[in-house]
Amino acid sequence: MTATSTGSGGTGPKRPADRLILRGYGPLAALIVVLLLLTMLVPSRPKDDELTQFTDNTGFSAPETTTGQPGAPVGTTPTGTAPLDTGAPAAPGVTPAKGGKPVTTNSAVGAAPATNCSGGAKQDGNTAYSPACVAWAGGDNGGATARGVTKDTITVTFRDIGNPLGDSDSELAKTAEEKGIIASPEATERTRAALLEYFNRTFQLYGRKVKIETYKGRGDAIKELGGTGQESANADALKVGQEIKAFADMTAISQPYLDALVRQKVVAFGGLHLPASYYSARAPYAWGQLVDCTALLDSAVDLLTKRLPPSGNANRAGSAALRQKPRKYGLVIPDDAVYAQCIKEAGPKLAAAGITITKEIRYSLEIAKLQQETPNMAAQLKGAGVTTVLLVTDPILPFFLSGSATQQDFWPEWFVTGTVLTDADVAGQFYDQDQWQNAYGQSYLSDIRQGKASESYRAYKAIRPQDEPTLTRDLDYYSLLMLFIGLQGAGPNLNPQTFQRGMFAYPGASGPLGHWSWGPNDYTAIDDAREIYYDRRALSAFNNQPGRYISVSGERRYRGSWPAKDPGAPVPTAAAP
Structure with missing residues (x-):
């Protein structure tokens, strides 16, 4: 890799897309904060004509799943309907039920036996990610086995740091509502409460129920995502740990807040592609919904080597001239020690593939500077002869960089590694479309595409059949599902260590969000990825707006290693000579 450069310098003329962000970077940053809250994003727009897969006589039936080894596709079969026995190990003090029948054991002493599980041999027939059905005879669950745990309840917090979009009547808020990525606080709370009730009814918590406490935080999401705001994050974590005395927090998206919660020994869900070593060093408290950057970059380098290799010309570039040139790679990453560690770990694999980084640019995570710095970044990349830009960035940087590239008449191949929702349709729709059609x-x-057949929709309607959930329900649904898998696996003696044991005992399963598993050095949920290109004209399944990342191989997903054969994604017409 070459010596690091930091983008700086002048500004270019405004382009029409700037109208989307009103007065500069701020509103877009706010919108992206909302996007970041959708860390478990799956298309969820209700449509009557969408695929319905779950039709057995219980009302629920998970699709057949297949689990592949690294390098093999793993995913959901489109037509399977038989419920599966996942073979999950029993939690301490309990026994897996046979066909959903209650089973008592000598170590599970209690009054009433468990009821039949909704999924037969699976605890929850609604989800492909269900662990095995577990029965508990009742009795003494140990009571207050950890902070935030009593014999009856498990306290979990959600931090409310206000609406980053500001006034609900603002142009940006209206735009976000049109794109389906915000909901009123009342609707959000109603949806979350219904999903919580569903999980409390369905999963085995050994006499306890989860209760959610939403508190008003002092933190600033935009500052924290930029690497500052630690003092306020510390104050919020102190409130969670010492005042509310919660067992877990579900909103640790920023690293400052996640770090602060870990120091308070609160089980925390969040983090944005932190290294595997980060989570391991903070075990058993830190968990992530998004894949760690160690696995992400291993996969990205393998795909880059096989699809955009150094031996070929840049045939996906946006200009006819660049398409005739041998590939030269540029890398754009935040100037941050955590992400630098990820790149360092990926270095040997890049070198082994014969990939040399001609120009590396590290940029400040201070959002206010991006609009001023990206013209110079584009100029540096162009001046170095880069044909292929590797993006390991936040979702805001490509908005400014793609526009600056157009201003500089620079039309490279854009390689999306999949960091922090840069691969979300709604983010891609904000980027310069002439550039992004080459992503x-x-x-x-x-x-x-699930719509009303989605797991979250069915779970909500099982509790509240009379009304509709929010379109953003999947954030809460999949985060809570992760939590409840660990709580059930922990057994009656719940504490952070047994929670980790329960997560590690989960055998893994494939479903709407790919393959899930946890284990030593793996504290994040999603294991596998899909190969994508951006189609500016295709309608997104999320908000029905133009601009969508298309899967090259249908529903197939891969873990760690990609097929050598190129599936042949279409190449758009060059936008420039």
Whole structure:
């Protein structure tokens, strides 16, 4: 890699897309904060004509799943309907039920036996990710086995840091509502409460129920995502740990807040592609919904080597001239020690593939500077003869960089590694479309169109059949599902250590969000990715707006290693000579 450069310098003329962000970077940053809250994003727009897969006589039936080894596709079969026995090990003090029948054991002493599980041999017939059905005879569950745990309840917090979009009547808020990525606080709370009730009814918590406490935080999401705001994050974590005395928090998206919660020994869900070593060093408290950057970059380098290799010309570039030139790679990453560690770990694999980084640019995570710095970044990349830009960035940087590239008449191949929702349709729709039609890469998000057949929709309607959930319900649904898998696996003696044991005991399963598993050195949920390109004209399944990342191989997803054969994604017409 070459010596690091930091983008700086002048500004270019405004382009029409700037109207989308009103007065500069701020509103877009706010919108992206909302996007970041959708860390478990799957298409969820209700449509009557969408695929319905679950039709057995219980009302629920998970699709057949297949689990592949690294390098093999793993995913959901489109037509399977038989419920499966996942073979999950029993939690301490309990026994897996046979066909949903209650089973008592000598170590599970209690009054009433468990009821039949909704999925037969599976605890929850609604989800492909269900662990095995577990029965508990009742009795003494140990009571207050950890902070935030009593014999009856498990306290979990959600941090409310206000609406980053500001006034609900603002142009940006209206735009976000049109795109389906915000909901009123009342609707959000109603949806979350219904999903919580569903999980409390369905999963085995050994006499306890989860209760959610939503508190008003002092933190600033935009500052924290930029690497600052630690003092306020510390104050919020102190409130969670010492005042509310919660067992877990579900909103640790920023690293400052996640770090602060870990220091308080609160089980925390969040983090944006932190290294595997980060989570391991903070075990058993830190968990992530998004894949760690160690696995992400291993996968990205393998795909880059096989689809955009150094031996070929840049045939996916946006200009006819660049398409005739041998590939030269540029890398754009945040100037941050955590992400630098990820790149360092990926270095040997890049070198082994014969990939040399001609120009590396590290940029400040201070959002206010991006609009001023990206013209110079584009100029540096162009001046170095880069044909292929590797993006390991936040979702805001490509908005400014793609526009600056157009201003500089620079039309490279854009390689999307799938970091922090840069691979989400809604983010891609904000980028310069003439540039982004050349984007190619990988995504750990899902492209399955489910609508009313989605797990989250069915779970909500099981509790509240009379009204509709929010379109953003999947954030809460999949985060809570992760939590309840660990709580059930922990057994009656719940504490952070047994929670980790329960997560590690989960055997893994494939479903709408790809393959899930946890284990030593793996504290994040999604294991596999899909190969994608961006189609500016295709309608997104999320908001029905133009601009969508298309899966090259349908529903197939891969873990760690990609097929050598190129599936042949279409190449758009060059936008420039």
